[in-house]
Amino acid sequence: MATLQSYLMVTAILFGLGLFVVTTRRNAVGVLMGVELILNAASINFVAFAHFRGNDVAGNMFSIFIIVLAAAEAAVALALVISLFRQFGTIDVEEATTLKG
Amino acid sequence: MLKDLVFLGTAVFTIASAATVAFSRNILYSGFALLGTFAGAAVFFILLSSDFVAVTQVLIYVGGVLILVLFAIMLTSKIGDMNITNRSINYKIAIPLLLLFLGMLTQLMSGGSWDFGEEKFQSMVVPIGNGLLTEYLLPFEVISIALLGALVGAVVIVRREIK
């Protein structure tokens, strides 16, 4: 049951949900959550592959680095969200379109 | 057998909470549902014999990232109109895209051989510690610097101008 394919299936669903969140949410924090979902899916995938290839260290390393980068990304993204809120009074990404050409 | 049951339960729980994140109309609910997803991921890590990564996941994601996310929600929204804070748009594009993507991944997984032999359970703490201080020392240091830079940058971005 708990084969590599099943892990891949679960992470694919996770990834798809994350992608859906990222592409549809109007709330910037929501978008950030979607990104976390995607990163978690990827992280699980790495560890799964590593495990089924005989507990390879490299996969775990990748996973750790992804976690660290996610933390950094979360910190920066949340700072941006605060900044965005200050600037526009909202965190709706549909509203913040001053880069429109 | 037990392992399979735990896997199945965790998978259902994780996907359910991820779906809550995705479809809840309240951003606060989404944030709490994210906790479930992270926890599920931690269980998956244990199931995949990566105890160190699982602990890290719980520590960082649940203890750090999630708290940050919740703070951000609190700082930027009023609690009173919380129920309309998480509207979604563009289903018409997003859902076909998503389905197409999933279809393609399924297609990929169904083809080819995925059998790598017997799975083995062991603690990964020692190999990871060795790896971090030998083979992966440089990436480790680089990611440390990157993290430091990101944190400082976050502080700089978010702080108010001192007039």
Place this chain on the structure above:
Amino acid sequence: MLNMVWLVPILPLIGAFLNGGYSFSGKKLVRPLVHTIACGAILGSFLVTLLTFIHFLGLPSEERSVTVTLFSWLNLTNVKADVAFLIDPLSLVMMMIITGVGSVIHIYSIGYMSHEKSYARYFAYLNLFCFAMLCLVMGSNLLILFVGWEGVGLCSYLLIGFWFHEKKNAVAGMKAFLVNRVGDFAFICGTMLLLWSLVSVGQGTVTYTELKGAVHLLTNQTVMGFPVLTVVTLLFFIGATGKSAQIPLYVWLPDAMAGPTPVSALIHAATMVTAGVYMIARLNFMYSLAPDTMNVVATVGYATAIFAASIGFTQNDIKKVLAYSTVSQLGFMFGAVGVGAYTAGVFHLMTHAFFKACLFLGSGSVIHAMSGEQDMRKMGGLKDHLPITYKTFLLATVAIAGIFPFAGFFSKDEILWHTFNKEPVLWCVGVLAALGTAIYMLRLVAMTFFGACRADEKTKHHIHESPATMTIPLIILAFLSVCGGLLGIPEALGHLVGWEHSNLLESWLEPVFAGPHHEVEAGHTMEYLLMIFSLGVALGGCYLGYTLYTRRQDIPERFVRRFPRLHRLVENKYYVDEIYQKFIVDNLLRLNQWLALFDQKVIDGIVNLTGSITKVGAFISGWFDRVFVDGLVNLSANLTLQGGRGLRLAQTGRIQDYLYVVVAISLLILFWRFS
């Protein structure tokens, strides 16, 4: 001494620059400074000339020709011309006359111009003239001669129009300049033609010494069917008629009397007007090869002599009489060189410089005394008031009339003798002119110095003898008028007293005029007869002139009454000026108008047409530019603009739109890579 000879022209030039600058600076006039500079310069020149002359006297006659080169001027493939001075007996004679008579006249000017405001300007011009004239006579080639030729023309113009505030004087200066221009044009044409033909025979040169050896190559050359030498010498002679006031270009000289009297003496009697004679004498080797030109020169010369003399009878302006007398005497000189008697021509040039300068300066003294009055009808009886002027004037008159043993006798007699040998008809004309000269000169003396004074009381009251600066030059020139002739005592007379080679001037000039000698056909007896005859003519003329204009004034009056038309014709100078005005000047002006019309209609038309064509071309090119070139440029700009406008749509500013693109491209990559 010869290495100093360049000082001769340079000193007056320096003087001219000093005084010119002084005049131009507008500083307070210090007369002694001005005339010290000017007279010092010319006296310095005279001194150097004199020393050179003495140096030459010590040389054998073959060595008396030295070229002093200052620097190279033109250095072309075919022709070379240096700024160089040719010092030989002829140029030395001329230098002596210019610097000597020039010095005397400079000194005279101190007194004559003492009330003049433009004192420094006057002396600057005078010095400049000396410089130009010295260049003319000293230059070793035709180009330097031409520079001097133009320079003296310029100075003549400046000095005739010295009192340019009066329009009459300015017009006279202009007339002199323009009439000279005609001659100068012919002169430069002649130089060009000579050079061109010499180059064509491979001997391109303008230097006299080289010309002398080269011109014989041209004897068989022709230009437009005429012998080239004849054409060249005729062109040169036309130049000479302009500068030396011969028919037909003499008209400027009487008008030139508008200048200050010392100027008339220096430029229009002693030096500049003799430039033509000098030029022909200098180029004698060319003229000797062109007998046709020689005939023209002689004929024109004698025609001028008699023509101008006849006008001299009727003029009442003292300076005009002298002017016509000058024209007449210049005619004699041309007559002399025209019959090949170059020495006689130069001799007469020299003696004429002495006595005519003396006469002009004397007339200046008279005018000075008469408070500027020049009309002889308002003079008379001045001999008691102006004793020195009277005596010197009388001596010079006797000299010009040709009485033995004064200067004019020897020179005129030599000319007439050579003419008689060559062309007896011209001799008759010459004798008539000489008779006329004697009569009108005595008329002049009689009207000015004898009889009762006809001036008004105020002028009469002012009559006074001139200061020493004016009388001393008169005395010097009178002395030269008396003794100058002794330099050229004819062989025949020298023979009588047992003095061979008595003609000092002839032996002095012999190296220059060495050429085929004219065979003397008549013997000494004939010469004596002619001398006595011409002496008789001169004496008779003097007597006639004296009588007619003192005791028997009724005779000329009756003559005038008898032939009123003739008198009016002569009095109005044969209407030559009017004829020139009507036939030449007016036609020229008309031609000018036509040319102006031509300019306006045709040239301007062509120019405007060109302009219009350019405009049309520019219009077409502009249209092309606007439509095609600008179109291309605008097209590229518009393409960019439209492209940007299109691409702008992709730039929505919404993150999720970008994300779709990312996802879609990831999908494409997956699809392409794995299926």
